[in-house]
Amino acid sequence: MRCPFCGHLETQVVETRDSDEGDSIRRRRKCHHCDKRFTTYERAEIELPAIVKRDGRRTDYERAKLKGSMMIALRKRPVSAEALEGAIEAIEARLRQSGDKEVDSTQLGEWVMRELRKLDKVAYVRFASVYRSFDDVSEFVAAIKETGKAATRKAEG
Structure with missing residues (x-):
């Protein structure tokens, strides 16, 4: 996972938790280069329905x-x-x-x-x-x- 602060590619997971609903995982990560911490969320990629606007257009x-x-x-x-x-x-x-x-x-x-x-x-x-x-x-x-x-x-x- 690339660090959002310095762009370094090596980060370490320091904490992992399931969400309350159990449909995602929250990970606290630490960058090996700048020592800053950040959070990522991991979710299963599921195709959700398209949204039909009032004028009839369809969007993702x-x-x-x-x-x-x-x-x-x-x-x-x-x-x-x-x-x-x-x-x-x-x-x-x-x-x-x-x-x-x-x-x-x-x-x-x-x-x-x-x-x-x-x-x-x-x-x-x-x-x-x-x-x-x-x-x-x-x-x-x-x-x-x-x-x-x-x-x-x-x-x-």
Whole structure:
């Protein structure tokens, strides 16, 4: 594994852990040349369904794109990188479990909102406002009320 800091090819694995879901392995590595440490993740490469956009275009699923959009919603929010990774893994599990060769972007967006709602209510509202193209304040208020109702149901259940 090439060191991301100095580019040296010799690195040593100093720690290995399975993810909570058991579908990836986290490895801490140390570079023999610069002594810096970094983390890598090892996952089985599984073909995920294509994403069908609202205009009918089809694109390959891109983990980095999903993570980027979720990180924008989570900017300056108290959510750990591990929690974000867990949410992305849950979304990818849904994609695999669908068994479909294609998934509508609207369905993917709903799964993202469901995971963001679990992680952080503010991030959920941020994402929903862009995803659902809120036009006025009343739509924000409705989304905020929706998160309050979900929290109430969760506390009662």
